[in-house]
Amino acid sequence: MSAVELSPLHRPQDRLRRRRVFNRGMEALAWLAAAIAVFFLGVVVWSVAQRGWSQLNLDFLTKSQVQFEPAVPQGLANAFAGSLVLVGLATAMALPFGILIAVYVNEFAPRPIRSAIGLTLDVLAGVPAIVIGFFVYGLIVVAHGQSAYAGAFALAVIMLPFVYRATVEVLALVPNSLREAGLGVGAPRWRTTLGIVLPQTIGGVLTGTTLAVARVAGETAPLLFTCSLAPNGIHWNPSGAIQSVPVAVFELSDSAEPSDHARAWAAALVLILFILVASLTARWLATRSKRKIMRAGR
Amino acid sequence: MTSLDATTDAARRPFPGRRARFGDLILQGTAGIAAVGALVLVGLIVWKIASGARPALHAFGLPFVWHVVWNPVHGREAYGAGSFLFGTAVTSIGALLLATPIALGVALFLSELAPGWIRGPVTALVETLAAIPSVVIGLWGILVLAPILRDHVDPALHSTIGFIPLFGPSSYGSNVFTGIVVLTIMILPIIASISRELFLTVPQELKEGALGLGVTRWEMVRGVVFPYAGGGVAAAMILGFGRAVGEAIAVALVLGDGLGIHLNLFDTGQTLGGKIALNYQGSGSGLETSSLIYLALILLVFSILVNLLAQLIVRRAARRKGLAA
Structure with a gap:
């Protein structure tokens, strides 16, 4: 060994140290990334909370928007009511449709059809929301004008892949022994499916639906072309256009009026709080239902 | 509720017989129709967007895609997607370049490094970041982020590395760079949470085997975790990229609605989705609306290709893993 003079970099203990230092460096970068x-996240939520909180009062929650009247105390009650109608209608459209597709795929479909439908819904999930808005514009709005029905339909198209995926995933978890038990006592397949298999999935479907509702409640893009030109005041009738929280935030944040910005922050805070509560509920439902299915399988 | 009557009726019989099979037929039929409905829905989306774009397709043809013009003045109407395609490409690629290393760092941190008590809360936080609506990120981007970038970050970047043409002089807070930062915040949690799940599927014995050979943790990640999860990470990046390309609301608010192709990131710009979103009040002519739908058609075709590519990668990776196991 002594004949060859090793350069310091090639001494094994130095190389090991170098590797360790490099490793430390990469670990530090991962910590930094987190x-x-x-x-x-903290900055975004803090900005919204700090600016929105002071605006959250009874007027904001119970009075509605009056355009071009800055002196009148204004709220966004019309947008809250509208969002409620839109998301409710969208859920009513997407939920049965999504569950039925999932039932077909998991319980009846032959393998090639199964993957074709799965792929189709994955593609649908990736279609930009603004394109879906434009699609509904061409399909409904051009002929019948803007309405909450059109807006809710656009939202339902966005919800559909979520509901489908959640349902199909829990359906796959339901143990085959339950299906066999149903068929074994002589129940026909449809009764086994509706009476035994589907009830097992309620928790998972609720989780998926809650997440889809949280996602869709904040969607602006599909509503711009389908349900954005709403008259003043609170409206419950879905055959006309109604205001919604995300569209209100979009319009108010594009305005030059500082009082409009203040209301945009408050509306954004309400939106974030709603989504936070919905996500936590979904998480809680998910752990509960998984435990239940596991127990049923035993 | 005739189906309920049928239930009790059929159940009372010793042999369910024809009525039960009739019930099977009804359930399978309705479920099958719903499934076909999903296929029809996607077909309808493609058809409706394509037919809405037809007048613009007739008027401008394929060169629409790269023409840098948007002139709604009556009599001299001319439209092209070039400027918005460029804006979309710059903002999405920029966001992908910024978000990927951070997202991989977050995913590695959560799957390999984080102490137990940090792991749960940070995972939940990253997922919450993914759930914040784009309109809220856009609101924050235009009212909080843009002024900070305009007053502090943009001039600093220009004076230090301004010799790179990307970092030219800045004047507005609403510019392409702000759009890149906003999109980064939006796609980071997507790439991070998918990558984290992939990293957790790497078999423990492979990782322990590598560590047992005396490699450092980073060398184990590079030699075992990345090769194992590589395909999935690529798919996650593609999905994040697709999301950035399709985003409309947040970028519409922060990009400053500019026209033209320029290297300077501190100049205004616009994306395909943003251009569509800002024209929602629909005051334009028929040709302008059709041109907007042409923009949507470009987005639609791109999003379908991107998703098919991501699915292909995922399925190939799954099959390879299935063979290896």
Whole structure:
């Protein structure tokens, strides 16, 4: 060994140290990345909470928008009511449709059809929301004008892949022994499916639906072309256009009026709080239902 | 509720017989119709967008895609997607370049490094970031982020690395760079949470085997985790990219609605989705509306291709893993 003079970099203990230092460096970068992600979330939520909180009062929640009247105390009650109608209608459209597709795929469909439908819904999930808005514009709005029905339909198209995926995933978890038990006592297949298999999936379907509702409640793009030109005041009739929270935030944030910005922040805070509560509920439902299915399988 | 009557009726019989099979037929039929309905729905979307774009397709043809013009003045109407295609490409690629390393860092942190008590809360936080609506990120982007970038970050970047043409002089807070930052915040949690799940599927014995050979943790990640999860990470990046390309609301608010192709990131710009979103009040002529739908058609075709590509990668990776197991 002594004949060859090793350069310091080639001494094994130094190389090991170098590798360790490099490893430390990469670990530090991973910590930094996590810190950056948490920082940005914190900053966004903090900005919204700080600016929105002071605006949240009874007037904001119970009075509605009056355009071009800055002196009148204004709220966004019309947008809250509208969002409620839109999301409710969308859920009513997407939920049965999504569950039925999932039932067909998991319980009846032959393998090639199964993957074709799965792929189709994956593609649908990837279609930009603004394109779906334009699609509904061409399909309904051009002929019949803007309405909450059109807006809700656009939202339902966005919800559909979520509901489908959630249902099909829990259906796959339901143990075959339950299906066999149903058929074994002589129940026909449809009764086994509706009476034994589907009830097992309620928790999972609720989780998926809650997540889909949280997602869709904040969607602006599909509503711009289908349900954005709403008259003043609270409206419950879905055959006309109604205001909604995300569209209100979009319009108010594009305005030059500082009082409009203040209301945009408050509406954004309400939206974030709603989504936070919905996500937490979904998480709680998910753990509960998984435990239940596991127990049923035993 | 005739079906309920049928239930009790059929159940009372010793042999369910024809009525039960009739019930099977009804359930399978309705479920099958719903499934076909999903296929029809996607077909209808493609057809409706394509037919809405037809007048613009007739008037401008394929060169629409790269023409840099948007002139709604009556009599001299001319439209092209070039400027918005460029804006979409720059903002999405920029966001992907910024978001991917951070997202992979977050995913590695959550799957390999984080102590137990940090792991749960940070995972939940990252998923919450993914759930914040784009309109709220856009609101924050235009009222909070844009002024900060305009007053502090943009001038600093221009004076230090301004010799790169990307970092030219800045004047507005609403510019392409702000759009890139906003999109980064939106796609980071998507790439991070998918990658985290992939990293967790790497078999423990492979990781322990590598560590047992005396490699450092980073070398184990590079030699075992990345090759194992590589395909999935690529798919996650593609999905994040697709999301950035299709985003309309947040970028419409922060990009400043500019026209033209320029290298300077601190200049205004516009994306395909943003251009569509800002014209929602529909005051334009028929040809302008049709041209907007042409923009949507470009987005639609792109999103379908991107998703098929991601699915292909995922399925291939799954099959390879299935063979290896």
